[in-house]
Amino acid sequence: MTKSSNRLTALAGTLLLGSSDGTSIQGFVERSIPGFSFLRQFFATWLRIDLTALATALTILGTISGPLQDLQGIALKLYWWFTKLFTSSISITSNDRLNREILNWISNQILMQQGTRILTARTENVQTDAWYQRSNDTERNDLTFEKRVPIQYLPTFGTTWFIYEYHIFLVRRISTTTRWTQMNGVPDEYAAAPEGDEPLVIMCLGRSVEPIKRFLATCRDFSDTQREAFITVRASKNDYSRESWDTTTLRPIRPMETVHFDETTKAELVADIVNYLNPATRRFYTARGIPYRRGYLLHGPPGTGKTSLSLALAGRFGLELYLLHIPSVREDNHLENLFAALPPRCIVLLEDIDAVGIKGRQHTREDTGDEDNNEDDSDTDTDSNNAYHSRCTLSGLLNVLDGVASQEGRIVFMTSNMAHKLDKALVRPGRIDKMIFLGNISQKSAELMFLRMYAPDQREASPLSFELNHEDLQKAALEFSTQIPENIFTPAQIQGYLLNLRSSPDQAVTGIKAWISEEVRMIEVGRAKDKKAMAQRIKKRKEQVLLKLSKLDRESDNEIFNEVEKETIDNEAKKI
Numbered sequence: 001m002t003k004s005s006n007r008l009t010a011l012a013g014t015l016l017l018g019s020s021d022g023t024s025i026q027g028f029v030e031r032s033i034p035g036f037s038f039l040r041q042f043f044a045t046w047l048r049i050d051l052t053a054l055a056t057a058l059t060i061l062g063t064i065s066g067p068l069q070d071l072q073g074i075a076l077k078l079y080w081w082f083t084k085l086f087t088s089s090i091s092i093t094s095n096d097r098l099n100r101e102i103l104n105w106i107s108n109q110i111l112m113q114q115g116t117r118i119l120t121a122r123t124e125n126v127q128t129d130a131w132y133q134r135s136n137d138t139e140r141n142d143l144t145f146e147k148r149v150p151i152q153y154l155p156t157f158g159t160t161w162f163i164y165e166y167h168i169f170l171v172r173r174i175s176t177t178t179r180w181t182q183m184n185g186v187p188d189e190y191a192a193a194p195e196g197d198e199p200l201v202i203m204c205l206g207r208s209v210e211p212i213k214r215f216l217a218t219c220r221d222f223s224d225t226q227r228e229a230f231i232t233v234r235a236s237k238n239d240y241s242r243e244s245w246d247t248t249t250l251r252p253i254r255p256m257e258t259v260h261f262d263e264t265t266k267a268e269l270v271a272d273i274v275n276y277l278n279p280a281t282r283r284f285y286t287a288r289g290i291p292y293r294r295g296y297l298l299h300g301p302p303g304t305g306k307t308s309l310s311l312a313l314a315g316r317f318g319l320e321l322y323l324l325h326i327p328s329v330r331e332d333n334h335l336e337n338l339f340a341a342l343p344p345r346c347i348v349l350l351e352d353i354d355a356v357g358i359k360g361r362q363h364t365r366e367d368t369g370d371e372d373n374n375e376d377d378s379d380t381d382t383d384s385n386n387a388y389h390s391r392c393t394l395s396g397l398l399n400v401l402d403g404v405a406s407q408e409g410r411i412v413f414m415t416s417n418m419a420h421k422l423d424k425a426l427v428r429p430g431r432i433d434k435m436i437f438l439g440n441i442s443q444k445s446a447e448l449m450f451l452r453m454y455a456p457d458q459r460e461a462s463p464l465s466f467e468l469n470h471e472d473l474q475k476a477a478l479e480f481s482t483q484i485p486e487n488i489f490t491p492a493q494i495q496g497y498l499l500n501l502r503s504s505p506d507q508a509v510t511g512i513k514a515w516i517s518e519e520v521r522m523i524e525v526g527r528a529k530d531k532k533a534m535a536q537r538i539k540k541r542k543e544q545v546l547l548k549l550s551k552l553d554r555e556s557d558n559e560i561f562n563e564v565e566k567e568t569i570d571n572e573a574k575k576i
């Protein structure tokens with residue numbers, strides 16, 4: 001121990017503990033705490049620590065910590081008073097998209113340049129039991145060929161400052177765990193990682209919020225530019241039985257030319273949307289009290305491009321696509337909540353709408369006296385399955401499409417494989433303004449698909465070995481398409497065939513004949529199977545009805561004959 005510390009010990013001993021003559025406080029402590037003098041001796045001899053000095057230092061610290069805390073309180077008050085007086089601020093809640101856009105801007109424009117040392121890193125959420133409550137949006141970039149989601153660096157809790165347009169900005173990322181960490185004295189940035197459910201406060205030195213507003217606009221523009229090559233697809237997500245638009249996927253924009261169907265219909269559809277999105281149209285609708293909404297039904301067999309067309313249109317008009325698979329919506333109020341959360345301008349894609357409104361449809365048939373033929377029966381079976389999955393009703397769907405509470409300005413695309421079976425109430429103008437049929441592939445579309453598949457890729461530095469020159473490619477495409485029968489195969493089937501031979505255009509041309517005969521054979525086998533299954537179903541149904549009839553006859557003998565029931569079963573028997 002040094003001389004000065006010895007002196008301090010002596011001083012403290014005199015001041016606080018008195019002399020060691022047995023009448024001092026030290027003497028009193030030694031007498032009242034058995035073993036204290038032994039401990040003092042032990043610490044002094046073996047650890048060279050003077051317990052008397054330690055006690056003194058702690059006492060002094062204890063005495064001054066009170067005033068220090070008061071001073072800290074005053075300093076904090078002054079800080080906030082200064083902040084209120086000399087800064088303007090705007091706060092943004094955690095689940096607002098702007099929150100993410102600001103973090104994105106700061107991450108790209110500030111953190112890397114400033115060489116910030118304390119950061120948060122983010123890739124993708126892993127849904128484990130412990131974390132599933134806090135899941136966030138997942139962004140995927142399909143074009144980067146990365147197997148992993150790239151690491152993104154974001155500001156952590158606390159304040160990030162920077163200069164933007166000659167103004168000093170402070171962005172505070174506020175931790176929701178602050179109270180807990182303060183109690184433990186651990187700084188926020190070491191206590192937890194921000195998960196995206198923390199609000200942001202944007203402060204700017206000066207008494208006007210205008211610079212902040214300009215800053216927010218910049219953040220939005222920056223994100224829009226980043227997204228230009230992509231469309232944002234948001235799907236519904238079920239969290240604790242509460243539906244929300246949560247999962248975000250960035251998909252590369254699909255050019256309209258890559259969706260092949262009747263070119264006139266395509267041009268008309270695009271023109272119709274251009275016209276709808278024109279501000280003058282909105283004014284026209286509003287002035288005449290007409291709800292400003294547009295609905296389209298894309299119908300046709302599976303694999304004819306209904307989903308692809310919706311994606312391409314979202315890219316063409318720079319709108320976000322909100323994707324909703326109707327059979328997975330569990331209740332009407334979930335549907336309502338999802339529609340209420342839509343932005344004013346977007347495309348909503350409602351897939352497989354034939355999964356709703358079974359009851360409504362049955363009513364319509366009864367009213368009009370339609371009789372189901374056998375083919376319809378099989379469809380009804382499929383419907384029933386869908387109805388089992390989706391508890392979303394026809395009236396629920398109609399309500400979100402044009403009910404009082406439904407949003408204006410959005411475009412709704414609905415897809416169905418059985419448009420002829422949809423309820424009349426659903427397909428009336430105002431809900432569905434245009435029906436677009438996407439059918440099997442024509443020869444012209446097959447030719448275009450072939451050209452698209454084997455056209456040279458502009459991004460490749462040198463031509464690929466199998467690439468044909470322009471003239472040969474045109475010739476091959478024509479030769480390929482003329483072998484394909486009109487409107488027999490779906491575009492998905494032809495695409496699948498070409499993809500298998502994507503590096504051999506010659507083989508695609510020479511092999512198409514054999515592929516067609518094999519596919520036709522498969523179609524016939526499938527049809528024969530369906531026919532057999534149908535016959536079996538009818539037979540079974542007949543047996544059931546006959547059984548019921550014979551049972552009723554027996555009951556009538558016992559004079560408990562029910563006239564109405566008999567008539568119903570008779571009618572059923574006639575139908576079969």
Ligand SMILES: Nc1ncnc2c1ncn2[C@@H]1O[C@H](COP(=O)(O)OP(=O)(O)OP(=O)(O)O)[C@@H](O)[C@H]1O
Binds near residue numbers: 259308492
């Ligand atoms: N008309 C088309 N033009 C170009 N490609 C198409 C077309 N139709 C289908 N495809 C291709 O086939 C695949 C399936 O298409 P998509 O999912 O759009 O069909 P769909 O009609 O929505 O099917 P489903 O009714 O089963 O949902 C996609 O890879 C798409 O590229």
